[in-house]
Amino acid sequence: MSAPSLTSLLVSHWGPSASVLVPAAGFGVLYVTASRHAGGRWPARRTASFLAGVACAVVALQSGIDAYDDQLLSVHMVQHMLLLLVAPLLVLGGRPVILALRALP
Structure with a gap:
């Protein structure tokens, strides 16, 4: 089985x-x-x-990355990196706790 390209992984195999x-x-x-x-x-x-x-996080869990994570170790590790490194840093960059403290009465 040949490895799919990154573009085809992101565009195809969406499983909402x-x-x-x-x-x-x-x-x-x-x-x-x-x-x-x-x-x-x-x-x-x-x-x-x-x-x-x-x-x-949605891309990591819904796109072709999730569809191929059982077949290709490289895709599985990309999914891990997105979910454990990229997504949390971006979410924390939004400072949700500070926002909650400001927005709540």
């Missing part, structure tokens, strides 16, 4: 699952709503970072 998409959309909506209600201005780069982290 409510168990991933619903929480991801919920976190995104909660974050954006909280950023609108936070006292003062909330930096757009923090919102972009948080949403990029959520999107990174």
